[in-house]
Amino acid sequence: MMAAEVETETDKDFKRTMLGCLGSLRAFGVSLTGRHDRADDLVQDTIMKAWAKKSSFEPGTNMKAWLFTILRNEFYSQVRKAGREIQDSEGFYTEQLATNPGQYGALDLQDFKAALEKLPDDQREAIILIGASGFSYEEAAEICQCAIGTIKSRVNRARTRLAELLNVEGEADYGPDSGSLAVTTRTFVG
Amino acid sequence: MKNDHTDSMEGHGLPGPFGEIPRKLKEYYDSLQEQAIPERFLDLLERLDQAERAAMNAATAEETK
DSSP states (O other): OOHHHHHHHHHHHHHHHHHHHHHHHHHHHHHHSSSSHHHHHHEEEEEEEHHHGGGOTTTTTOOOHHHHHHHHHHHHHHHHHTTHHHHHOHHHHHHOOOOOSSSSTTTOOHHHHHHHHTTTTTHHHHHHHHHSSSOOHHHHHHHHHSOOOHHHHHHHHHHHHHHTTTTTTHHHHHTTTGGGGHHHOOOOOO | TTTTTHHHOOOOOOOHHHHHHHHHHHHHHHHHEEEEEHHHHHHHHHHHHHHHHHHHHHHHHHOOO
């Protein structure tokens, strides 16, 4: 009887904490996929998966990071399932980028979004996790299951590529790999 | 600003223009984060919770028999 009560209390916390994470989880999904409908499907799958394996969640640890990891895994398993269909959206986004943002200071949010979509998935998620979601490099590395150095270099490449795409000055002199434009432009994974 | 994670992206001695990118990224992300959470997710969580509680009560009732 006692045990059951304690468990219910923990469950309530689990639910409450999860509710508190949904806003940023959804923002992560949208910025990862560029689409609200896909993001919402991911969030729904994440909620179900997280609930099903909530006994594996250690209370007191970072639930946001845990949920982001689940959503991210779900995203990549969908990308794998769909093959290159999802990856191959270059044309669509190029179209969206038709207006040249040109001078900085006038960067339009739509243009920024379109440029973000053009990044390879691994660079996009790295710059989002570090630059927007508020995770540390350590946490981002854990979420992406890679080394901290890998996250750092992905963030750098993402930033350089964004600067190129958005035509902001400065990347030619300061980017670590501004010569890699050709390499990054072709992202036909596999 | 110092304890802000975005700061770490701006802290490479890079000139102004690069600063625009972290700022835009945050602006974009925040605009998404501020959107209302669709009702369906709140319903889903509620249903998962209720289903589990019902199952747990059933199990407890079974045990106390």
